[in-house]
Amino acid sequence: MKMKDLTNLTEDDLITKEKQLKKELFDIESHRQMGRVEKPASSRNIRRDIARILTVLNERKSNGKKS
Secondary structure, eight states: OOHHHHHTSOHHHHHHHHHHHHHHHHHHHHHHHHTOOSOTTHHHHHHHHHHHHHHHHHHHHHHHHHO
16 A cells, blocks of 8 residues: 555545454464464555554644644
8 A cells, every 4th residue: 555545545534444454464463373374474564554544644633733
């Protein structure tokens, strides 16, 4: 997921996307505990996407306080 894509989404969409990614990350981590992971790098990519979403949300929050 690119930052350009995230900045075009609304705040509600970002929060929904974050929840989806956290659930997906939980599922992948539980599969890893059992030893059945198809793509081990996918958990790293999901964590990075979550961080990007949180960055966009925090930037919007801080820009709203300054105005």
